[in-house]
Amino acid sequence: MSIDFAHELNEAQLEAVTATEGPVLVIAGAGSGKTRTIVYRLAHLVQQGVDPAQILLLTFTRKAAQEMLARAEAILGRSLHGTSGGTFHSFAYATLRANAMDIGFEGGFTLMDRADSENICKSVKDDLKLGKGDRSYPKKATLMDVITKSRNKELTIDAVLEREAYHLNPYLDDFTEISDGYAKFKRQHALMDYDDLLFLLDELLEKNEPLRNQLQTRYKYIMVDEYQDTNLVQARIVRHLAGTKGNVMAVGDDAQSIYAFRGANVANILEFPKIFEGTKIVRLEKNYRSVQPILDLTNEILQGATARFDKNLYSDLKSDKLPQVIHPLSDQTQARLVVDQILKFQKKYLLHDIAVLFRAGYQSFSLEVALTRIGIDYQKFGGIRFHEAAHIKDVLSMIRLVLNPHDLLAWQRAMDHIKGVGPKTVAKIYAAMHTKDGKSEKYLTKMVGKHEALRELLVELDKLRSQPPKPGAVLESLLVYYQPILMEKYPDDYPKRQAGLEQLSQIAAGYSDMETFIGDLSLDGDPDDEKRKENAVVLSTVHSAKGLEWSAVIIIDLVEDRFPSRRAMQRAEDLEEERRLMYVACTRAKEHLTLLVPSSVFNRASGMSEPTLPSPFVTELPETVYDRLNESYGGGLEQRRKQVVSLPEPSTDTLMEEAAPSGPKVDPRKLGFCKHKIFGKGKIVAFIEPNKYRVNFPGFGLKVIIGDYLELL
DNA sequence: TACAACAGCTTTTTT
């Protein structure tokens, strides 16, 4: 089967796809078919006779790599088995594991997640007796922030504090001490954090020439996606892998650089042609995603940037509708208006083709409540990660104890549910368990006799230790043990958490050994990412929305201190990144873009609603690129007339259409039992005009639900 | 008196 590349791609894309020999830098504007280009290039290489095993595809998330490989397989009609694809971190993890003895980890190593790193930081701090009783002492998260930033930007701690956290300067010596102690602790316990993966790989490739040559020979063709978000060490890794004359393609967009906070260096893109001699530069500027009015708005956002981007995206896709800027009275009514808008869009698009984006994870809370109440399913990306959720950590702590009985933090987690046992008692029990004398044994016997839950925990651990360490079986056993604890610990929402655990069990079943399972989970193990739910609205942080697109995009909380973030208002550099973030957010939209600017938001500190200032990214926009709607005190929306308008009068396409999604109506006269997608079976208690029901759901209590979301039984 | 339980407060972004 032959693919008609010239027909499927535009000129620039074709050039990037067929330039397989030598270094290539592709500057790809938002929505310019970047993914398509990579996919077709994969296919082209294989069709030219390249062995798939000679290709390495480095992307920002593992999901992105898998998706691209799958799409290439689809158009090729053959498997790309053997192609290496994944994130820098996962590639590093695999390579380091295979060469552990070469980097001084003869007995292998354990990968830590962020929480582990922070906890070690804290215990190092405590051991050094630093910051005792000082309430304004930097928190463990701050300590870790500074340490990891210093590594990722390859600056001294001194320089990091100077540039980004001037107020922490008095703690400079402490930071240095803690950072050293942290590094030492990791070495002693054969632990690695995310940063170590990259730096140790760089070091390994630097000094081990045979390995470097071996990898260079193996990976004849290398592609790196999202190059604007790579940091210095990642750039060095690419150089090691490709050699200076390798066949390497980097794809990126300087206007979409949004990871400077973690050391990403846009200069990598500019340096690329200098490092790789004879680099061919290809620019993709035609946009295939968004209608022109949306691009008019996003181009305006870039106009305000201090760093000039000589980029002006254009599209053939027309629309007579401008993006909307809506000013709700408060963040509460904002949630309601967003729900209205989703209901409206739902008539035209599938739910998973609609997204609500925000700056930070917590900003969607009230919307999540509103969506649950009305019965719209949603899927959230960003914010608290799957493996960071408390119930997942509870279960994982048990696995950690099977792997390593000296893991004190895991013991604390595993005993957290035992009434009358706190951190001190756990430490005592821990000490007694690892001492072999009569006193300790007596103490243990006493405690086990006193706390039935402790006995059960130890029995379960013994059971797990005695059975073969197969992730699937272990998880199954654990879930049975953990079920009653889950229900007691999280009475409000345990069904949801249980679903998460079952998901974890499913994932575990796909692994044959424990270490790989745990490693993958810390690296990219968000199973929610894996399958995009069919019938659920997408809620996402802007960062997690990178590279994705939806027909309708709604961005909330566009006010000062939220978007841009309060933390970014100090330094011009940070504010510029917020602007690019805003650019990324708006360019996700294909047909509809709605920006919400609440006039007041709830402030937890003062406990009341406070007036806001609109985000500069909105106020800067010329009025010609959007339609403005204000929420009136009556709750409706009014279109504000523009100063200079000769446009057709306001379309009636506002939000005030009756929120009545199509679907089977429930017969009001028939009270009885019904079924709801989220709450399950319930008893209808009352009918509320015109189309709502009060239903009693076992485990959830009374809820008022719109008839369309109920199925009569 | 030591420790556990509870309530209240704050929350950027992520491999």
Add this chain to the structure above:
DNA sequence: AGCTGTTGTA
């Protein structure tokens, strides 16, 4: 969800 300060209990 974690940290801190406060209250409650053996």
